[in-house]
Amino acid sequence: MPEYTAGSVSNADVEHQYEEYLMPIWKSLNVPVKRASNCVLEDFDGNEYLDLYSGISVTNVGHNNDAVVEAAKDQLDEFVHGCTYVHPHRPAGQLAEKIARITPGELEKTFFCNSGTEAVEGAIKLARKYTGSKEVLALEMSFHGRTLGSLALTGNTSYKAEMAPTINDVSHVAPPYGYRCQRCSGTTCTATCAEQLERVIDTHTSGDLAAVILEPVMGEGGIIVPPVEWIERVQEITHDHDALLIADEVQTGYGRTGEMFASEHFDVVPDILTQAKGIANGLPLGAFTASSDVANAFESGDHLSTFGGNPVTCAAALATIEELEGGILETARANGKWFESQLEELEAEYDVVGQTRGLGLMHGIEIVDPDDGHGPMGVSPAPDPVLAGNVAKRLRKDGIVMGVGGFYKNVLRIQPPLTIGREQLDRTAEELREAIQREVA
Numbered sequence: 001m002p003e004y005t006a007g008s009v010s011n012a013d014v015e016h017q018y019e020e021y022l023m024p025i026w027k028s029l030n031v032p033v034k035r036a037s038n039c040v041l042e043d044f045d046g047n048e049y050l051d052l053y054s055g056i057s058v059t060n061v062g063h064n065n066d067a068v069v070e071a072a073k074d075q076l077d078e079f080v081h082g083c084t085y086v087h088p089h090r091p092a093g094q095l096a097e098k099i100a101r102i103t104p105g106e107l108e109k110t111f112f113c114n115s116g117t118e119a120v121e122g123a124i125k126l127a128r129k130y131t132g133s134k135e136v137l138a139l140e141m142s143f144h145g146r147t148l149g150s151l152a153l154t155g156n157t158s159y160k161a162e163m164a165p166t167i168n169d170v171s172h173v174a175p176p177y178g179y180r181c182q183r184c185s186g187t188t189c190t191a192t193c194a195e196q197l198e199r200v201i202d203t204h205t206s207g208d209l210a211a212v213i214l215e216p217v218m219g220e221g222g223i224i225v226p227p228v229e230w231i232e233r234v235q236e237i238t239h240d241h242d243a244l245l246i247a248d249e250v251q252t253g254y255g256r257t258g259e260m261f262a263s264e265h266f267d268v269v270p271d272i273l274t275q276a277k278g279i280a281n282g283l284p285l286g287a288f289t290a291s292s293d294v295a296n297a298f299e300s301g302d303h304l305s306t307f308g309g310n311p312v313t314c315a316a317a318l319a320t321i322e323e324l325e326g327g328i329l330e331t332a333r334a335n336g337k338w339f340e341s342q343l344e345e346l347e348a349e350y351d352v353v354g355q356t357r358g359l360g361l362m363h364g365i366e367i368v369d370p371d372d373g374h375g376p377m378g379v380s381p382a383p384d385p386v387l388a389g390n391v392a393k394r395l396r397k398d399g400i401v402m403g404v405g406g407f408y409k410n411v412l413r414i415q416p417p418l419t420i421g422r423e424q425l426d427r428t429a430e431e432l433r434e435a436i437q438r439e440v441a
């Protein structure tokens, strides 16, 4: 047995090594994991947790899904690394063909990389090459990654402090955050809210626009779902300016919202679609896909990656898609709808639940202070990040793991493996009710 697997290890041992030898990172959940299966995590001290976060929306077909593990193992036996652009191999070709079939509209050609951030960076390069323009518009409160290019697009100062300058030529526009939108005053954003794009283009850019990038459902920003008319208007304005619409589906793709891709809910076909996270159920793979017309703007050597499209990760992705199409997606859609009604009940019962929102199995619960009616935009009650954190901590003690996020850090995030059952979702709703009850008492 190799030294690193020998002997008994406790949670404290792993935490100690993290403290001493990893650079400081944000420990959002503090649940060390020894092994995982479907929706259950086990730590080194033998505790079990129901996982409602999927390693941040990644293990969509369940932790250690048998078919995915098997496919990866088979490919490991065959060969591990071929470098996609030196040695063409079957898994990358097969996966690219499959992605052309499952992505909306005419999206046809894919570039493989290793992560969501890289997919975003590559998509921006492609948009620049295709349009011959430079500037990019992103949404305030968005998240697109933490490298200097993707960080420039991310609409949140807290990720950038002390690390600027990032790339230039990026402007931001208000997100479709109806609950805190000054224009529609806390209701639902409309096409009129999207008109702001024109103003930002006129006032903040030189007009040399290459792309508008958006998350079809904003994940890190707090599970913000745009209305159809808002997103349609954004696309119109983008195309009126001869720019490309990039849908960043790193978090929403591969079944998370109840469709294979969230863009399908809005019937809006983006010009470039980025993917990562759930694509290979936990093996590191990123991708961006465009129509042949757009994709062929890249000339040989314009963009390359040594590990991107690795045969093992591509084999895992093919198995992941097969699992999703084999019934998981359909069941998740129905379970997500049912769970939504449970959350709506919670919103009606507790003043501290300002809003519940989501699609499929991507849900957010916005926790507020009902006694403070003046939220950040002067609309809706103030965010209560402390209460949100306390509810999550209490749930963790009771063996349930969920995320806390959102621009104001007051949104409980529920993004479980899509294989989660009704019984587990029912338990989640009950334990949430109890945790909120006890924390507000």
Ligand SMILES: Cc1ncc(COP(=O)(O)O)c(C=O)c1O
Pocket: 115, 116, 117, 118, 120, 143, 144, 145, 146, 215, 219, 220, 248, 249, 250, 251, 276, 277
């Ligand atoms: C929408 C979106 N884009 C990009 C990223 C960055 O992906 P990665 O962490 O794989 O680089 C994330 C990660 O949370 C994301 O949610």
